Amino acid sequence: MPPAIPLPRRAQLTGSRIRDRRLMQGLRQADLAAKAGISASYLNLIEHNRRRIGGKLLVAIARALEVEPATLSEGADATLSEVLHRAAQDMRSRVDPPPEVEMIDALSGRFPGWTGLIVAQHKRTAGLEALVDGLRDRLRHDPVLAESMHEVLSTVAAIRSTADILVREPNLEAPWRARFHRNLHEEAERLSARATAMLAHFENTVPEGSGPSTPLETVEALFEAADHHFPAIEAGGAAAIPQLLAQTAGMTDAATRDLVTRMLEDYARDAARLPLDRMMPAAMAVDFAPDRLLHLGQGDAALVLRRLACLPRESDGSGAPEVGLAICDGAGALLFRRRLAGFAIPRFGAGCPLWPLYGALHRPGQPLAAVLDMPSGAQFQAWAVSQPVAQAGFGAAPVMRATMLLRALAPDTDTPTALPRIAAGPGCHACARSDCPARSMIGPGA
Amino acid sequence: MPGRVLLVEDEANILEAIGFLLSRDGWDVSGHGNGATALEAIDRLEPDVLVLDMMLPGKSGLDILRDLRANPATEALPVLMLTAKGQTRDRDMALALGANAFLTKPFSNTELVETLRDLARVANLDDAAWKGGAA
Numbered sequence: 001m002p003p004a005i006p007l008p009r010r011a012q013l014t015g016s017r018i019r020d021r022r023l024m025q026g027l028r029q030a031d032l033a034a035k036a037g038i039s040a041s042y043l044n045l046i047e048h049n050r051r052r053i054g055g056k057l058l059v060a061i062a063r064a065l066e067v068e069p070a071t072l073s074e075g076a077d078a079t080l081s082e083v084l085h086r087a088a089q090d091m092r093s094r095v096d097p098p099p100e101v102e103m104i105d106a107l108s109g110r111f112p113g114w115t116g117l118i119v120a121q122h123k124r125t126a127g128l129e130a131l132v133d134g135l136r137d138r139l140r141h142d143p144v145l146a147e148s149m150h151e152v153l154s155t156v157a158a159i160r161s162t163a164d165i166l167v168r169e170p171n172l173e174a175p176w177r178a179r180f181h182r183n184l185h186e187e188a189e190r191l192s193a194r195a196t197a198m199l200a201h202f203e204n205t206v207p208e209g210s211g212p213s214t215p216l217e218t219v220e221a222l223f224e225a226a227d228h229h230f231p232a233i234e235a236g237g238a239a240a241i242p243q244l245l246a247q248t249a250g251m252t253d254a255a256t257r258d259l260v261t262r263m264l265e266d267y268a269r270d271a272a273r274l275p276l277d278r279m280m281p282a283a284m285a286v287d288f289a290p291d292r293l294l295h296l297g298q299g300d301a302a303l304v305l306r307r308l309a310c311l312p313r314e315s316d317g318s319g320a321p322e323v324g325l326a327i328c329d330g331a332g333a334l335l336f337r338r339r340l341a342g343f344a345i346p347r348f349g350a351g352c353p354l355w356p357l358y359g360a361l362h363r364p365g366q367p368l369a370a371v372l373d374m375p376s377g378a379q380f381q382a383w384a385v386s387q388p389v390a391q392a393g394f395g396a397a398p399v400m401r402a403t404m405l406l407r408a409l410a411p412d413t414d415t416p417t418a419l420p421r422i423a424a425g426p427g428c429h430a431c432a433r434s435d436c437p438a439r440s441m442i443g444p445g446a
Numbered sequence: 447m448p449g450r451v452l453l454v455e456d457e458a459n460i461l462e463a464i465g466f467l468l469s470r471d472g473w474d475v476s477g478h479g480n481g482a483t484a485l486e487a488i489d490r491l492e493p494d495v496l497v498l499d500m501m502l503p504g505k506s507g508l509d510i511l512r513d514l515r516a517n518p519a520t521e522a523l524p525v526l527m528l529t530a531k532g533q534t535r536d537r538d539m540a541l542a543l544g545a546n547a548f549l550t551k552p553f554s555n556t557e558l559v560e561t562l563r564d565l566a567r568v569a570n571l572d573d574a575a576w577k578g579g580a581a
Contacts (some may be wrong), residue, residue: 013497136531146530147501147563149530150500150501150530153530153550153551153552154457154460154499154530154551156552157457157460157528157551157552157553158457158459158460158463159552160552160553160554160555160557161460161463161464161467161552161553162459162462162463164554164555165463165466165467165555168555169470176466178463180462180463183459183462183463186459187459384457
């Protein structure tokens with residue numbers, strides 16, 4: 001198994017980068033909006049990643065901020081070198097000999113055109129993969145689409161059966177013949193309407209340009225835009241939530257607002273139990289190793305994992321390392337995720353059955369740790385624990401929740417030999433391990 | 447004596463087409479278009495075989511099947527489920543809950559007739575009563 005290559009800090013969203021640049025320059029939203037020729041409220045939506053931005057408007061905003069458009073769309077942190085590192089990691093197990101990552105600087109210096117091509121192709125591939133993942137999630141779990149599909153196929157079934165009778169029954173009585181002709185006409189009209197409705201649904205669900213659409217997607221976008229760290233709540237507790245919501249676009253929907261409020265209240269509770277001024281120095285002293293911080297949770301290991309997933313990271317890469325987080329209920333349904341580059345955590349459905357997240361559900365209260373070898377060749381350290389979050393009563397099983405923290409294993413670090421290694425994947429629906437014993441019966445290799 | 451089949455399907459034109467088809471094949475056909483009252487219709491009509499659509503207004507075909515299998519009076523009633531193509535999860539669920547057969551829409555009339563004849567054998571109905579259905 002080739003060692004993984006460290007990933008650069010994940011690129012932020014375009015809207016967040018615009019906001020960062022504006023604040024750095026001390027501009028008010030109204031000032032930048034006026035320079036770019038848009039309303040302040042529209043800029044607010046862009047900055048909170050509620051509206052996609054590109055083309056002329058991106059150029060206008062970049063000009064107003066006196067930066068290159070690519071700095072906003074690709075991020076100052078997404079340098080050529082970092083993207084090449086990522087490209088090398090993604091394809092490491094598929095090319096022989098592996099990419100000479102130590103020569104990246106020499107490559108980009110001598111062949112800027114070819115380097116640009118590699119970067120452009122890598123970004124395009126990543127974009128297409130994300131689109132495919134999104135559409136696959138939708139197709140598998142979209143109840144509206146399932147119902148539309150059933151309606152269309154029912155109409156086709158009616159047409160097929162009726163047409164078959166008309167063709168195969170030459171002596172069909174006239175009243176029946178007239179009746180079936182009328183039915184055919186009706187069904188043809190219905191098919192037209194239903195097919196059109198289904199296509200409209202597809203158009204509405206294509207991710208590009210649509211932005212977050214469900215409350216959970218909006219929550220995820222909010223947390224991602226904040227890099228999962230809310231200084232105002234760290235400092236002021238739950239009292240800071242109303243102000244935070246007031247500054248956040250997309251909170252007009254009651255369900256979204258309720259969900260965001262609940263998630264931020266959970267965040268505030270965690271911050272109160274394990275404050276940043278206690279957590280951060282302790283974590284830095286042990287290189288953010290969860291197993292050496294368990295005592296801080298005073299019996300609540302999940303609290304420690306959650307807090308490690310929302311520590312501040314600096315723009316120069318210092319501070320807390322990049323981590324991923326997945327939380328699931330006792331049935332394995334994913335409730336929350338913090339995405340980590342190179343490690344796909346599905347929004348809907350199940351992840352890999354071999355993840356310690358699920359193993360922890362079978363060993364309540366016992367923290368688990370493992371090294372995950374992914375099909376791409378990347379390695380991740382995982383720490384997981386399941387704990388009761390509510391009691392259903394005497395004699396009844398408690399309501400359980402499992403939490404898993406993930407961190408990419410740097411290539412220059414030895415794989416921890418004390419930890420079990422698991423040949424894991426992103427989940428059966430997208431996994432390349434065709435001979436995996438845990439492969440789902442309904443997976444692509446079944 | 448002809449076998450009695452109940453079609454639980456909310457698409458009126460499917461109901462009419464397959465009702466016609468099965469009548470011509472010798473079945474005594476009844477139709478019902480609502481999931482919520484399907485169990486009452488089954489109780490009243492006492493079919494020998496049931497054709498059950500998956501998606502119905504009021505109550506899903508899977509829920510109806512689950513209730514049928516939990517009731518001693520109907521636990522052995524042969525059931526043909528109609529599912530939409532591509533919904534493999536529905537099909538697997540239907541078989542796990544005890545459906546005797548399933549067809550995916552759009553199905554062919556020949557498939558439907560043949561499957562119903564197979565289910566007639568499950569129900570121990572007299573083959574000779576079928577127009578062309580002797581085994």
